[in-house]
Amino acid sequence: GAVVSQHPSRVICKSGTSVKIECRSLDFQATTMFWYRQFPKQSLMLMATSNEGSKATYEQGVEKDKFLINHASLTLSTLTVTSAHPEDSSFYICSAVTGNYGYTFGSGTRLTVV
Amino acid sequence: DAKTTQPTSMDCAEGRAANLPCNHSTISGNEYVYWYRQIHSQGPQYIIHGLKNNETNEMASLIITEDRKSSTLILPHATLRDTAVYYCIVSDGGSQGNLIFGKGTKLSVKP
Numbered sequence: 001g002a003v004v005s006q007h008p009s010r011v012i013c014k015s016g017t018s019v020k021i022e023c024r025s026l027d028f029q030a031t032t033m034f035w036y037r038q039f040p041k042q043s044l045m046l047m048a049t050s051n052e053g054s055k056a057t058y059e060q061g062v063e064k065d066k067f068l069i070n071h072a073s074l075t076l077s078t079l080t081v082t083s084a085h086p087e088d089s090s091f092y093i094c095s096a097v098t099g100n101y102g103y104t105f106g107s108g109t110r111l112t113v114v
Numbered sequence: 115d116a117k118t119t120q121p122t123s124m125d126c127a128e129g130r131a132a133n134l135p136c137n138h139s140t141i142s143g144n145e146y147v148y149w150y151r152q153i154h155s156q157g158p159q160y161i162i163h164g165l166k167n168n169e170t171n172e173m174a175s176l177i178i179t180e181d182r183k184s185s186t187l188i189l190p191h192a193t194l195r196d197t198a199v200y201y202c203i204v205s206d207g208g209s210q211g212n213l214i215f216g217k218g219t220k221l222s223v224k225p
């Protein structure tokens with residue numbers, strides 16, 4: 001089946017630095033990918049929709065200059081958290097649209113900003 | 115906002131069937147019903163999805179009412195590893211139909 005690989009699984013960074021998270025579709029081409037954020041004991045919240053070769057579409061309240069999304073190829077989307085602060089600490093998850101109206105999720109990235 | 119309503123939590127005895135209900139009274143004609151589950155600190159795992167007809171795969175069965183306003187996910191023989199949060203989501207699928215997650219049902223399978 002379709003597999004989405006997300007790296008890193010865990011990252012700790014200092015406040016003010018930037019962190020890049022990668023999301024790769026391993027055995028299929030993903031024209032569209034989605035990025036979610038999940039705080040403890042809460043559900044997943046959609047941050048943005050990433051389309052290959054075009055600008056990402058951000059959900060209301062998500063700062064596009066802080067959460068940079070690049071989808072330069074059909075198998076890779078990246079999310080960069082710029083100038084990270086402790087309140088950005090969260091679980092970040094990507095997903096990709098597969099065939100047959102399906103969605104496959106990555107394993108998630110636990111970001112801790114200290 | 116999520117377009118589905120699910121109970122906050124449910125318990126199930128190991129080896130018994132787990133029946134998880136979901137209400138989606140405002141579902142549109144072109145929207146599918148998706149079920150995913152999330153085990154702690156992992157990405158959501160696909161279980162099953164359907165449009166109108168009941169569906170079955172190796173993991174579960176999906177029963178959709180004739181008016182499509184509600185559905186039930188059935189895990190026929192629950193195991194301890196099925197303990198997770200189960201999300202019922204409606205979406206028209208594809209690049210324009212992202213998945214909006216509600217709060218889901220926390221299923222606890224007990225020995």
